Amino acid sequence: MNTVxxxxxxxxxxxxxxxGGAHSGNTYVDTEGWGHLRVLIITGSLGANAGSTDSSTAPxxxxxxxxxxxxxxxxxxxxxxxxxxxxxxxMLFAIDVNLNKSHKRYMRVNAPTAGAGACLLSIVGILSxxxxxxxxGGGATAAGLQEKISA
Numbered sequence: 481m482n483t484v485x486x487x488x489x490x491x492x493x494x495x496x497x498x499x500g501g502a503h504s505g506n507t508y509v510d511t512e513g514w515g516h517l518r519v520l521i522i523t524g525s526l527g528a529n530a531g532s533t534d535s536s537t538a539p540x541x542x543x544x545x546x547x548x549x550x551x552x553x554x555x556x557x558x559x560x561x562x563x564x565x566x567x568x569x570x571m572l573f574a575i576d577v578n579l580n581k582s583h584k585r586y587m588r589v590n591a592p593t594a595g596a597g598a599c600l601l602s603i604v605g606i607l608s609x610x611x612x613x614x615x616x617g618g619g620a621t622a623a624g625l626q627e628k629i630s631a
Contacts, residue, residue: 489604495524495602499598512612514609516608517605519604519605521572521601522571526568528594528597540575542587543587
């Protein structure tokens with residue numbers, strides 16, 4: 481089984497546009513049993529800045545011991561700056577987390593928020609390096625996918 485067959489994908493924020501507030505649908509990823517998390521922040525057309533909590537704060541990851549508890553910042557897990565429509569339309573940004581270090585089980589991007597213009601974002605979590613639990617089968621459902629085709 482090749483390495484891509486051993487990954488799990490989690491839709492943390494479905495493609496959505498927001499104007500002057502939070503992007504709806506933001507959720508967490510359960511990292512239990514995995515050694516690595518890559519969070520892809522995918523931009524579409526950004527009509528204003530996009531950030532965390534407000535449009536002037538860089539997107540960042542947070543962690544928590546329970547899915548609905550109080551989340552805190554993950555050290556060194558923030559982009560360098562807010563995402564701006566003038567230079568960062570239609571791009572991919574990644575935040576990598578070594579889960580073998582002392583991290584909490586649940587992770588999410590802190591409340592993706594748009595400024596005064598429409599901002600299209602999507603966020604995908606990619607789990608890899610299975611370290612605990614049953615062997616990972618790699619089928620579509622186990623991988624977090626609706627459908628998977630091999631050619």
